[in-house]
Amino acid sequence: MKKTEERKKNEIRPDMQVEFICPRCGTHLAWALPNMELNCPKCGNWVTNQNRKKPDLDLMLPTDDDQLTLF
């Protein structure tokens, strides 16, 4: 299937992965979808897209971008 929808940059989309960083201890947890909740292994804090600590450069990884699937 081809996606024909226009892509807006700098907008969090449900299929974009964001960097989850614990707001309490600053531990980098993982790249995950914004609707995920991750449990910080260090302090037990639940990190969501709402409370995650955002890095200076808040990058998002598209999950379907061929250019970024090399990782």
Ligand SMILES: [Zn+2]
């Ligand atoms: Zn933590």
